[in-house]
Amino acid sequence: MKTMIQTQQLSKTFTLHNQGGIQLPILDKVNLTVEAGECVVLHGASGTGKSTLLRTLYANYLPSSGSILVHHKNTITDLATATSNQLLEVRRHVIGYVSQFLRVIPRVSTLDIVMQPLKERGVSNVDAQNQAKAMLKRLNVPEHLWSLAPGTFSGGEQQRVNIARSFIVDYPILLLDEPTASLDQKNADIVVKMIKEAQQKGAAIVGIFHDANTRNAVADRFFTMHGD
Amino acid sequence: MSAQPLLKVNQLSKLYAQNKGCENISFELYPGEVLGIVGESGSGKSTLLNCLSARLPPNTGDVLYLKNNSQWLNIYQLAENERRHLLRTEWGVVHQHARDGLRMNVSAGANIGERLMAVGERHYGDIRAKGMQWMADVELDTQRIDDKPSTYSGGMQQRLQIARNLVTHPKVIFMDEPTGGLDVSVQARLLDLLRTLVTDLKLAVIIVTHDLAVARLLAQRLIVMRHGQIIETGLTDQVLDDPQHAYTQLLVSSVLTP
Numbered sequence: 001m002k003t004m005i006q007t008q009q010l011s012k013t014f015t016l017h018n019q020g021g022i023q024l025p026i027l028d029k030v031n032l033t034v035e036a037g038e039c040v041v042l043h044g045a046s047g048t049g050k051s052t053l054l055r056t057l058y059a060n061y062l063p064s065s066g067s068i069l070v071h072h073k074n075t076i077t078d079l080a081t082a083t084s085n086q087l088l089e090v091r092r093h094v095i096g097y098v099s100q101f102l103r104v105i106p107r108v109s110t111l112d113i114v115m116q117p118l119k120e121r122g123v124s125n126v127d128a129q130n131q132a133k134a135m136l137k138r139l140n141v142p143e144h145l146w147s148l149a150p151g152t153f154s155g156g157e158q159q160r161v162n163i164a165r166s167f168i169v170d171y172p173i174l175l176l177d178e179p180t181a182s183l184d185q186k187n188a189d190i191v192v193k194m195i196k197e198a199q200q201k202g203a204a205i206v207g208i209f210h211d212a213n214t215r216n217a218v219a220d221r222f223f224t225m226h227g228d
Numbered sequence: 229m230s231a232q233p234l235l236k237v238n239q240l241s242k243l244y245a246q247n248k249g250c251e252n253i254s255f256e257l258y259p260g261e262v263l264g265i266v267g268e269s270g271s272g273k274s275t276l277l278n279c280l281s282a283r284l285p286p287n288t289g290d291v292l293y294l295k296n297n298s299q300w301l302n303i304y305q306l307a308e309n310e311r312r313h314l315l316r317t318e319w320g321v322v323h324q325h326a327r328d329g330l331r332m333n334v335s336a337g338a339n340i341g342e343r344l345m346a347v348g349e350r351h352y353g354d355i356r357a358k359g360m361q362w363m364a365d366v367e368l369d370t371q372r373i374d375d376k377p378s379t380y381s382g383g384m385q386q387r388l389q390i391a392r393n394l395v396t397h398p399k400v401i402f403m404d405e406p407t408g409g410l411d412v413s414v415q416a417r418l419l420d421l422l423r424t425l426v427t428d429l430k431l432a433v434i435i436v437t438h439d440l441a442v443a444r445l446l447a448q449r450l451i452v453m454r455h456g457q458i459i460e461t462g463l464t465d466q467v468l469d470d471p472q473h474a475y476t477q478l479l480v481s482s483v484l485t486p
Binding site for chain 2: 014015016017018055059060061062084085087088103105106107108116119120
């Protein structure tokens with residue numbers, strides 16, 4: 001088995017300077033190792049730091065101490081000490097992140113949003129467009145919406161645009177924060193299938209799923225979090 | 229992203245009085261990178277941008293630019309004409325007020341053509357054709373190529389300013405509040421345009437803004453300034469979602485979301 005991402009004694013404490021300097025310890029010495037082709041589901045009650053851990057793995061939150069080792073092409077990068085440019089490089093080529101919310105520039109069309117990760121990797125316009133169309137079709141986003149900006153779409157439609165954009169590139173590591181939260185059963189099943197396909201291609205996956213069916217369908221093992 | 233930076237800033241200071249201006253600023257900018265500089269009014273953002281863009285000599289420190297991937301130029305040790313040439317060719321400046329960046333009493337076409345002539349273009353037909361092309365690229369009506377910018381709306385002037393800068397295929401663009409003073413629909417359109425241009429042309433951009441939403445959408449990396457100093461820096465989403473410094477936390481938590 002090949003380790004893809006590993007945390008060592010990872011801790012995260014938030015300090016709220018403008019609220020009396022209160023300290024919120026959320027993660028305490030977390031050791032998590034995820035291998036290639038493995039799907040680990042974070043498990044635990046609300047407030048135990050599942051999302052915090054996921055965001056820290058994406059370098060969206062800054063670790064307070066410990067390390068996050070990302071393995072890629074025979075090099076190991078510690079996200080806790082990497083430079084901004086190294087982090088951007090890792091995000092471009094190694095780690096994909098699906099959040100619950102779609103945050104995009106107003107007015108940009110759905111198709112362009114989905115194409116963007118491919119274009120950033122230097123894929124030609126035509127190829128990127130074809131792949132994006134196939135992805136949107138697979139996720140049942142109606143064709144007449146593709147040229148529109150997703151600002152006015154329903155929650156489920158926005159979430160599928162988000163998923164399309166993240167799965168269009170084969171990231172070796174995928175972080176999923178409730179990717180099926182606002183989807184109906186049919187579309188949730190499609191996403192589960194896509195997650196399994198990514199896994200078969202060797203992706204290491206860490207996810208949060210509140211829906212028990214989805215959770216059991218994708219999880220190889222659970223990583224239980226107790227909070228502090 | 230390539231390993232070589234395009235711009236290096238070493239311990240740059242320009243102080244008008246204590247805490248007024250910018251002090252001890254160091255960072256690097258890479259090709260194709262968009263760097264945002266945020267902070268409240270008077271935090272030294274614009275002073276820093278002026279120093280970086282060869283328009284305001286600092287008291288101390290250096291700005292180094294890598295020309296043609298081979299030669300490091302120390303901007304403030306260049307002769308005045310070399311520095312001006314750089315500003316008209318490989319660099320571009322987009323001002324907050326379009327009238328600072330445009331010549332208001334000559335036509336839109338001439339505004340774009342002027343920079344082409346600075347790089348040696350002489351054929352009138354070619355200059356006009358390129359002017360037309362760039363007007364179309366920034367979504368301006370090409371029929372208005374002979375109109376003066378003073379007859380344009382604020383959003384159109386801003387796009388003309390961008391076209392004028394991009395026509396010489398610069399490597400670095402400096403922007404001072406490019407969407408300030410525009411209404412939100414025009415602002416969204418301009419952001420979309422900037423983002424497309426940055427991706428397609430592999431431009432490196434330094435953008436000063438007090439609008440954190442603009443910074444989030446455009447910049448990969450952020451520098452937060454206060455009292456002329458850098459107090460925090462990091463990936464844009466990290467700085468905005470998990471700010472470390474008390475002042476940045478205040479800044480982020482003070483934003484109104486409609």
